[in-house]
Amino acid sequence: MDATNPNARIEFNLNGEDVRITAMPGERLSETLRERLDARDVKIGCNAGDCGACSVLINGEPVCACLMPAQQAAGQAVETVSGLVGRDDHAKALMERFQDHGAAQCGICTPGMMVAAVGLLRTNDAPDEQQVKDALGGVLCRCTGYRKIIDAVLDAPATMDDRGGAGRTLRRLDGVGKVSGTERFGDDVAPSGTLEIKVVRSHLPHASFEFGDLDAWCAQTAGMEAVLTAADIKGQNCFGVIPEFADQPVFAEGTARFRGEAVAAVVGTPDAIRTFQPKDFPVTWTAHKDSADPVQAQAADAPLLHETRKGNVMCRGFVKCGDADAALASADVTVEGTFSTGFVEHGYIEPEAGFAEVVDGRVEIHACTQAPGMDLDAMEIILGMDRSKIRMKPTGVGGGFGSKLDISVQPYLALAALKTGQPVRITYTRTESMQSTTKRHPSRIKLKIGATKDGRLSGFRFDGDFNTGAYASWGPTVANRVPVHASGPYRIADYTAVANGVHTNCPPAGAFRGFGVPQSGIAQESLFDDLAQKLDIDPLEFRIRNVLEDGVPTVCGQVFKQGVGAKACLEALRPSWDDERKAANAFNAQATGSKRRGVGIAAGWYGCGNTSLPNPSTIKAGIKADGTVVLHQGAMDIGQGANTVISQIFSTALGVSATDLALVGADTDVTPDAGKTSASRQTFVSGNAARLSGEAMRKKILRHLNVSDDATLTFGDGAITVADGDKTHKIDLSEMLADAEGYVFVSEGTYDPPTKPLDDSGQGVPYAQFGYAAQLAVVEVDEALGTVKPIKFVAAHDVGKAINPMLVEGQVQGGIAQGLGMALMEEYLPGRTENLHDYLIPTIGDIPPIETLIIEVPDEHGPYGAKGLGEHVLIPTAPALLNAIKHATGVRIHSVPVTPPKMYEAIKGRKNV
């Protein structure tokens, strides 16, 4: 570089083209590529080298573009995924293989994965698994569990079925954009140079605050356009996903209740925001006593977070059947224990981000979300505007897992766009995302279970405190779901379960894959093993002896006449269970060093959809005059595959191939609300809506020609061709009247699962269907160091009907990876683990082979028999690992994560006893 003119133009080669740009001194190359060269395929997940999403090749070597000054790229060859897939043979092949294996789910890490894989294959075109892991170890993925990425890079065989109906393995319909870097996520839609927003947050868990002269500060600060506070909110400064519990302000007023809570936001030019230092903002803080956990929060002198919630108890869930205490008293054996879990961070690789502008007097908000319909409800209340003036246009979602159900950036975007009249954008830093968005509830669970000598359960008493943080979010759902599910998929006649949601000065705990059930599953499945051991009954047989079956009531008194697949899941594990237990026992018998192996199992169940509440989805379709079949698919695809699964179901009902559909995504202006992507409801609920829509469309067409139900339909060239037996009919669509949207045929299907309210004892019909699961984990524990290495999983999941078996496997592997993280390494500690190098999620090196056993016990309510799956997966994972650890070491661990120090201390204690 020219030493006398340090800010000279930088020249380098980007994807085969010479480029010349000017960058700020020390500007991150990722920033330069995205904002000056429109290479939005380079994703930013952490800006610290922790996630690798921004990986690019510099002269063929992968580096994190976020850690490289643009000036260092001068004279070098820079390659990004979008360039590679156009020019590089390895990338072209990987692009196909990633799709064939479902190696991209949400797709936010995929550019980094692809780039790292190309870097490897250029020097080694036949790598082994370890070499793939070493090469890809620097890119984090939160969706896939990595196994399908490994398969894709290794070029393992994949079986596709392009017919694409329900039950067939089909590539994701939205896969090309994910593997080529063209899908637009939250931070990818705003034009460069747009005004930016930075939120001012509390650095204290509980503090009062006062602003100085904000107007003067704004006027004096170059490039600062506006300051937003609670005073700018024309509607209500209050939101919450459950209206009766709405309690969270967009901007705190006078008092901040958790570290990371927003008190104001500044809006300015990119330069002004880049140089904005929070310490310069005119606000003064006064710290107050805070409650860090439910014990402190329930102390007599603890300050109330919300005046109307006495004792800081937000709400209580309760389910009772029979007489638990009497059954426990008469049981031959009992076991009990207190189990605890910590905050778990969702850790999606895409931080919350979005863009908004005012268009024709309406505010349009583009943001990553799991629930555009609920976002619109919230924005209407906050903005005090008629909902017809607000449009939610979701971007691609780089992972959600529950946290993107709640609004985050949306109100700041709307308020800033309305106040400035200009387009605005916002992207949370990784630390902001971790500090301010919801987490999994920490839990403290006391559980006692009894059994008779012959191994029948006799009494179950569960008391759980769930730390719901400063605001309600989905805390009431957790409190209600847990008592319904804490039994696990077992027949328990005498049962009492209580779950309290308790407020603390912590980040709001909300929805995270499983809504509290993974926490209760740890307690229940651990004690089941202890009970089996006490009774000297094989742990698998003990579970099978007590498992729910058709016609047997749940703890809510719900009796399913069909569709209960729990036993089938457990029985599917029996061959692996026998083999792996023998192998582990043999390993341990011969072990001379400090390593011991163990095999554990656990089961789980999960009710699909809202608990005893209305939960409808609507799916609309239209046929254009040219014969194009358009599916308005509003079920947010956050990586799990709704775009593909819903299309497969619709197309099966209509009688076409899913690959022939044109998809229109979620957009509150043009696509009906398919409800939120949560509670493992999209395949079941929106899938049913899609089936109904497809059936209605088919019926309309058949009726138009008055042909039989067996007719086959072909769409295209301005016509629908209908073959009915040996006759062929044709509908000339060009002669038909098209509606305002250009459709000549339109159909809508709406589905709401049949449930009934729970009574005061939690008795009723909470869900129309449950999904069931059982998993086996094999671990190796190094007793001298306390390290736990999972070496294999076998996962049996009853999905009723696997609409797309490849996507089912993807959900299973990804869920296990999250369960493994929760079990072994993840704990969010406010102020201490607010980034992805102190808060650890599993890497590609941590996930062992996973064998998926797809069990199909059809459900009468599910589309083609299908049941939900997403959340079910991680419920058995942590307890299976804990039971495997117990088998290996003899030590029962009562709290997760089982970090090496915790494991070591437990083993040391055993040896001292």
Add this chain to the structure above:
Amino acid sequence: MPYLAPQNAEEAFRFLDRNRPKIIAGCTDYFPSLQQGETHQDLLDISRISGLRGINRTDRGWRIGAATTWTDVVRADLPRAFDALKLAAVEVGSLQIQNQGTVAGNICNASPAADGVPPLLVLDAEVEIGSVRGSRTVALSEFIQGVRKVDLGPGEMVVAIHVPDVVNEATSSFSKLGSREYLVISIAMVAAVVQVEDGHLTDVRVAIGSCSPVAQRLPDLEALLKGKSVADLAEMDFKAERTFAPLSPISDVRGSAEYRLDVVTEMCRRVIMQACKGD
């Protein structure tokens, strides 16, 4: 706010003397440390200075230029005593970090968990420091003075790391304990260089990281082990000796002080045994 990336050291020294810039090379520690709104001071990018990248033989040993990356270390043809450094190199963050991050940057960042420091300590590395006033060399053990604190005066920069000659018979190993694979900050680290003759340790050097503000050699343990039979290592009671006194671990989110002290003894045994194997 100039950004200077000179091609010769003298120019860098003059800029250092004049502007007192922040020195950057691989930037893998620089960027993550930036706070919101932190404006860049003057930046001196040393990655283009000729002669600063790569590992060369010198008349008294080996010279690792200050812009040498971890990947450069992995690919260099080096005696087996450097195996510990190579094993550490592939455990630095991820491949992406190894391609950018430098050995010299790792020691200048002076983290207690710097992966490169234990293997360099057992190689008796020295640090060459340059400025307009000339150059000086200090032992690595003295260069790192504390957490985030190194012996660099105003206008000075690290030019190279020197490793004195090692005998061909010396072998080495390294181990890092963390809570996951890849991209992990260590709970504890051990590096060892040994020489074995007739099944006995004739020389042994051990250094521990992440268990004190600055990684430490363990002279008492080294003295204790010298002359011992390799075959006896597996059964030797490492914990019985007060040889870990130089360590003063803290308790943090990654592990307690007690845990660190306990496991590091076992790690020492394993690393020394592995080093003795020499493969």
